[in-house]
Amino acid sequence: MSNTHFILATCRSGYESDLAAEMVAKATELGVYGYVQTTKGTGSVHYHCTSENDLNKLSRQLRIDDVVFARQMFTHLVTIDPLPASQRVEAVLAALLPHADALPKPLGQVLVEHPDTDSGHEVAKFCRKFAVPLRQALRKAKLLSAKETSSQSRLHIFMPSFEQLFIGVSTAAQSHPQNNGIRRLKFPSAAPSRSTLKLEEAILELLTESQRQQLFREGARAVDLGACPGGWTYQLVSRGMHVEAVDNGAMAESLMATGQVSYFAADGFKYKPEYGRAQLLVCDMIERPDRVAALMQKWLQVGYTDAAIFNLKLPMKKRYETVAELLKQLTVALASQYSIVCKQLYHNRDEVTVAIMPKA
Numbered sequence: 516m517s518n519t520h521f522i523l524a525t526c527r528s529g530y531e532s533d534l535a536a537e538m539v540a541k542a543t544e545l546g547v548y549g550y551v552q553t554t555k556g557t558g559s560v561h562y563h564c565t566s567e568n569d570l571n572k573l574s575r576q577l578r579i580d581d582v583v584f585a586r587q588m589f590t591h592l593v594t595i596d597p598l599p600a601s602q603r604v605e606a607v608l609a610a611l612l613p614h615a616d617a618l619p620k621p622l623g624q625v626l627v628e629h630p631d632t633d634s635g636h637e638v639a640k641f642c643r644k645f646a647v648p649l650r651q652a653l654r655k656a657k658l659l660s661a662k663e664t665s666s667q668s669r670l671h672i673f674m675p676s677f678e679q680l681f682i683g684v685s686t687a688a689q690s691h692p693q694n695n696g697i698r699r700l701k702f703p704s705a706a707p708s709r710s711t712l713k714l715e716e717a718i719l720e721l722l723t724e725s726q727r728q729q730l731f732r733e734g735a736r737a738v739d740l741g742a743c744p745g746g747w748t749y750q751l752v753s754r755g756m757h758v759e760a761v762d763n764g765a766m767a768e769s770l771m772a773t774g775q776v777s778y779f780a781a782d783g784f785k786y787k788p789e790y791g792r793a794q795l796l797v798c799d800m801i802e803r804p805d806r807v808a809a810l811m812q813k814w815l816q817v818g819y820t821d822a823a824i825f826n827l828k829l830p831m832k833k834r835y836e837t838v839a840e841l842l843k844q845l846t847v848a849l850a851s852q853y854s855i856v857c858k859q860l861y862h863n864r865d866e867v868t869v870a871i872m873p874k875a
C-alpha cells in the first residue's frame with residue numbers, strides 16, 4: 516500500500532496532457548506547488564503537492580466547476596495495489612481504518628468509479644455492483660450517512676483496473692455528484708440530431724437553477740448560429756423560446772412546424788438579430804475558436820444578446836493553452852458584468868462549452 520497523497524482528476528481519454536497542464540496552472544494560481552503524473556489514454560491525472568498543507572489548500576480551494584478538462588476530482592487517501600480477487604469490501608474497510616480520523620463525518624455519498632477508457636469500461640459493471648455491499652458496510656461502520664446526500668463530502672473508490680484501486684475523499688464543491696462525473700441523458704427521440712444532448716447537458720451543468728428560470732420564460736427569444744439540422748434549436752423551442760435559426764443548411768421540418776422558429780440562410784459571422792436584442796445566443800458553428808470567441812464577445816458587448824452558450828472547437832494539439840488564452844480574453848472584456856463558465860462536457864468531443872450569463 517502506498518500513502519503518498521495527491522489529487523486525482525479524471526478526463527476524457529486523450530485529454531490527459533491538457534488536464535495536467537490545467538492542474539499545474541490552476542494550482543500555481545492558488546499559490547500551491549507540485550508536479551503531475553499521467554499517462555496518455557488512462558483518462559486520469561495525479562497532481563502531487565510538495566506539502567500536506569498545499570494538498571489541504573488545493574483540496575479546499577480547487578473546485579470542479581473551475582477545471583475545464585476535469586470530469587471528476589478527489590483527494591487521494593490510500594491505494595490498494597494489488598487488489599485482492601475476493602473480499603474486496605473488507606479490503607477497502609481495512610485500508611480506510613487507519614485514515615478514519617481524516618474522513619469527513621458522515622460522508623454523504625460513496626461513488627465507485629472507473630476511467631472512461633477501454634480498461635475502465637471492463638470494470639464498469641463490477642463498479643456498479645460493488646457499490647451496493649460497500650455502501651452497506653460503510654453504513655454499518657457509521658461512516659456513511661443513512662440517506663444519500665450530494666451536499667456533503669463524498670468517498671471515492673476509483674478503479675482503473677481489477678488490479679488496483681484508489682480511495683479518496685472530496686468536498687461537494689471539489690467533485691461532481693454523479694458517478695465518473697458524467698450526467699447521462701436520454702436522447703429525445705423528436706430531436707433532429709444527437710448534438711441536442713450537448714446543449715441539454717450545458718444547460719443542466721453550466722447554469723444555475725435561477726439562471727435557467729430567468730432565461731427560459733415563455734416568449735423569450737434566442738438566436739442559434741450554425742443551427743442545422745436543429746438539435747440545439749430543439750432544446751430552446753422545448754423550453755418555450757422563439758428561435759432565429761441561422762445556417763445555410765436545412766432545418767428539420769418538425770421544428771419549423773412548431774411556429775417558434777424563423778430560419779435565415781446567412782453567414783453567422785455577418786448575421787445581426789432580426790427582432791432586436793435576444794435573451795440568449797447559442798453557437799455551434801464549426802469554425803476557428805478564436806473567431807467564435809470574438810463573435811460572442813461582440814454580440815454581448817454591443818447588446819445583441821443578454822447571454823451566450825457556445826462551443827469552442829479544439830482540433831489543435833495544445834488545447835488547454837488555446838482555451839486558457841480565449842477565456843482570459845473573454846474575462847478581461849466581460850467579467851465585470853458576466854459570469855463565465857467553461858467545461859468539457861461528457862457529450863462534447865474535441866471541443867469545450869462556454870456559458871456567459873449576466874451577473875445577478
Ligand SMILES: C[S@@+](CC[C@H](N)C(=O)[O-])C[C@H]1O[C@@H](n2cnc3c(N)ncnc32)[C@H](O)[C@@H]1O
Nearest residue numbers: 708710741743744745746747762782783799800
Ligand atoms: C455541428 S453543426 C451544428 C449542429 C446543431 N447545433 C444541431 O444541434 O443540430 C455545425 C453547423 O454550423 C454551420 N456553419 C458553419 N459555419 C457557419 C457560418 N459561418 N455561418 C452559419 N453557419 C455555419 C454548418 O452549416 C453546420 O450546419
